[in-house]
Amino acid sequence: MQDLKGKVALITGGTKGIGFGVAEALLNQGLKVVITSRDKDAANEAAETLASKTNASGSIIGVKADVRQLESQEEAVKQTLSTFGQLDIVIANAGLGHFGSIEDLTVEQWNAMIDTNLTGAFNSIKASVAALKESKGYYITISSLAGANFFAGGSAYNASKFGVTGFTQAVMLDLRQYGVKVSTIMPGSVSTHFNGNTPSDEQAWKIQIEDIGELVIDLLQMNPRTLPSKIEVRPTTPPSK
Secondary structure, eight states: OOOTTTOEEEEETSSSSHHHHHHHHHHHHHHHHEESSSHHHHHHHHHHHHHHTOOOTTTTEEEEEEEEEEEHHHHHHHHHHHHHHOOOEEEOOOOOOSSSSSTTTHHHHHHIIIIIIIIIHHHHHHHHHHHHHTTTOEEEOOGGGGGGGOTTOOOOHHHHHHHEEEEEEEHHHHHGTTTTTTEEEOSSSSSSGGGGGOOOGGTTTTTTTTHHHHHHHHHHHOTTTOOOOOEOOOSSOOOOO
């Protein structure tokens, strides 16, 4: 997939943060992009902002979709195909985090993270696998370093992201025989609004959303014979403790 112009990507949770940064990078490379959100107004507003920033009017749409529901993801894929005629890249980015001791973690918080972070990744590929086999496309999940490194207060988040990492690696083995490439990206600290964080100049040491966008482009442009299936990425120089 070294020639990216005209390819079509579907990004879950693309209205802000990493999803937004990846969408902008793809639009700048001449791709057509669909971003999803559970909030239709947020999806439309982000799509308009991205179109203005990248001079890509007509190349991006926002779609209301809930990754927790397979039927909703299937509808997002249908809208992508009906609008742009093909689907080459799916990026399962939607996610959330609740942190705290297992004593304090609620059933609702546990279910929200598993349903969104892990089942959402399943629904994203399940809904799009036929289209990706047709295009010999690329499926990318956004996991986390928390998908390989556990920590106190992270039981549900760790479980969801360990699951995403393992799930994606198994899907890679399932689909490579069809020419579908599958990778997971595992970022460390990223400057986004995730978990109540407020990006600021003081967080310039963190990974920036455009850095993840650049990484996705690098993956897509890699020689087709080579597949980086699991990529850990972290800040070069975190603050001294």
